[in-house]
Amino acid sequence: MQKIKTALLSYGMSGKVFHAPFLEFHSGFELLGSWERSKKLIQKDYPNVKSYATLEDVLVSDTQLIIVNTPVETHFEYAKKALLAGKHVVVEKAFTTTAAEAKELDVLATEKGVKLAVFQNRRWDSDLRTVKQVLLDGLLGDIIEAEFHFDRYNPLLSPKQHKETANSGAGILKDLGPHLIDQTVYLFGFPQAVYADIRKTREDSLVDDWFDILLYYPEFRVRLKASFFVREANPAYTIHGKKGSFLKPRGDVQEDDLKLGKKPNLDTWGTEPLEKEGLLHTEIDGKMVRRKIPTLQGNYYVFFDEVYQSITNDKEEPVSGQDGLRVMKIIEAAIQSSAQKKVINL
Structure with missing residues (x-):
């Protein structure tokens, strides 16, 4: 089974609770690590992963999928950098702070030929x-x-x-x-x-x-x-x-x-x-x-499985950038x- 190398952009509550457990459980993902600014916590739970010092370290790594689970006001900046680096991206809610930002990310993902999904797990x-x-x-x-x-x-x-x-x-x-x-x-x-x-x-x-x-x-x-x-x-x-x-x-x-x-x-x-x-x-x-x-x-695993299918088999994202744009409008x-x-x- 093809493994998608994945990194988180934070390992606070959302990374620890909503993302890492499903990335570990799903056999199609390989969790490489997380960007951690001050507290270095991810290796306590996952000893074999990396703690990245900067966003640039994540972007230049062999990560294929980046999960933007940082504060909402940073979503657009970080997601855009990840897309420009040719990475597939999952963005937490709220997708962005404006509809214009949401549209720009959706267009950019299409231009770069990568997948963009919004983590509407509920x-x-x-x-x-x-x-x-x-x-x-x-x-x-x-x-x-x-x-x-x-x-x-x-x-x-x-x-x-x-x-x-x-x-x-x-x-x-x-x-x-x-x-x-x-x-x-x-x-x-x-x-x-x-x-x-x-x-x-x-x-x-x-x-x-x-x-x-x-x-x-x-x-x-x-x-x-x-x-x-x-x-x-x-x-x-x-x-x-x-x-x-x-x-x-x-x-x-x-x-x-x-x-x-x-x-x-x-x-x-x-x-x-x-x-x-x-x-x-x-x-x-x-x-x-x-x-x-x-x-x-209920099972949030389905979201991650559909993200996996979207990347490996070019299926539609479970919650697309267009879905995120509609919410922002x-x-x-x-x-x-x-x-x-x-x-x-x-």
Whole structure:
């Protein structure tokens, strides 16, 4: 099996939790190491890999794939340098800070003949996989409205400075927003218009930490919300159609398991507890049905496998640069809408 030599651009939480375990598990990748600026940690977990002192050291190495998992405001600069060096690239969310940057990276990847993917891993959450299946099965009829939440209760500012200083990549809209927006476009396509309200709610916060975004589709609406002041969680996914409704709490276990040091597998990985099953209330074959729906397994391994297939067999990326551009267009429209207090046509 062809090995793709891969390097990370940081080995903080995202490198340690979301990337390295899957690169190690997938037989098609060879993790060469990570760029580490101050703390040298990767060799404690992976003794045979390198700790690169500079980005240039990574770029001149025999690395074939570079994962840009640094703060958002650096994504464009680092991804562009990697693409210019002829490397395949995976970029964390938010893809970039502007739609113009996203478009430039997408065009550059095409010109250089390399693959560019955006790490929208939550397409492979157990929650979203189940929601998608309910929609594919037509259990709700024509959709009237949907509401997606990514809420938590955490009024304290993050100790990570890049998350709390006023920079072009900070704020909840570019942190949790890309997840919800990408999932919506993945399920329903690109919307016609956007209306948004974006706020700062935590004491002394310099960045946005609350949003309410309404996406306009021809026959239905989708509302996306995120907040740091939700003690009692709403359903993560609420969808109402002309035949019925589906409500699903957030239940994907992958992030928590990865933080505990558990290793991914292809059998039981991403299996939610039964109490997190979603509630379906609808009409099937003329009969009213109200029951729990078994949750499908989630597995971020699929993203990495599809990246592997895209590079080795010239398949389409699992989440393309064009996908990333669409998300950035919606984010920019949301910022404009909130500032001007009006609907923005896309």
